[in-house]
Amino acid sequence: MNLKTIVRKECCFLLQESRKTEVLIEMMERIHAEGLVEDLDTLKKEIFYREQLMSTGIGMGIGIPHVRFRGVTDPIVAVGVRKEGIHDYDSIDQIPVGIVIMILVGEDQHKEHIRLLSQIMGRLKSTEMRENILEAVSGEALYDLLMGDSDD
Numbered sequence: 146m147n148l149k150t151i152v153r154k155e156c157c158f159l160l161q162e163s164r165k166t167e168v169l170i171e172m173m174e175r176i177h178a179e180g181l182v183e184d185l186d187t188l189k190k191e192i193f194y195r196e197q198l199m200s201t202g203i204g205m206g207i208g209i210p211h212v213r214f215r216g217v218t219d220p221i222v223a224v225g226v227r228k229e230g231i232h233d234y235d236s237i238d239q240i241p242v243g244i245v246i247m248i249l250v251g252e253d254q255h256k257e258h259i260r261l262l263s264q265i266m267g268r269l270k271s272t273e274m275r276e277n278i279l280e281a282v283s284g285e286a287l288y289d290l291l292m293g294d295s296d297d
Contacts, residue, residue: 148222148264149292155179156223157291158284160245163227165234169193169210172223172247181221182249188214192247202236206279207269211248213258220257221249222265226287228279243279244269268293 156175162168169192177185191212195201201210208231223246230241246265250258268291269275281287 148261148268151220151261152222152224152288152292153179154285154288156181156221157288158225159281159287160225160227160231163229163231165196165208165231165242166193168225168227168231168245169196169247172210172225172245175225176221176223176247176249182214182217184216188212188249200235200237202234202238202242204236204238204240205269206230206236206240206243206275208234208236208242208245209248209262209265210245211250211258211262213252213254214249215252217249217251217254220251220254220261221247222261223247224287224291226278226281244275 160168162171173188176182182188192210195212202208225245227243230243232241234242236242248261278290281290
């Protein structure tokens with residue numbers, strides 16, 4: 146699984162919203178606008194249901210909202226960054242979330258889901274990488290930082 150074939154530049158962007166609910170909607174609307182998901186209303190229901198079960202704020206300023214979603218054949222990843230952080234994200238370490246990575250996979254793509262999470266977290270484990278991502282001045286710069294020169 147190659148992140149460069151899954152993550153699209155058009156789905157890497159600087160977030161305009163500052164509150165968790167609005168950020169998640171902003172990201173879902175971007176995915177929808179790119180034609181990657183047709184049923185935006187159902188996607189919203191699924192993402193918000195997942196957030197009700199447990200916040201996807203995993204710590205270190207990272208949120209990874211994710212669902213297995215009917216109609217998705219190839220994994221979809223959107224990356225949003227807000228340097229100032231999202232203070233109401235309810236992260237497990239209570240640190241405001243500045244990097245949000247939304248992952249959608251098909252209902253039967255459990256292995257792909259786990260691989261994506263692993264690859265993305267491998268890229269974000271470095272404090273320096275997270276700091277650099279938060280300093281990105283554009284979606285393209287964000288994409289370039291996240292993808293680096295790796296082929297995974």
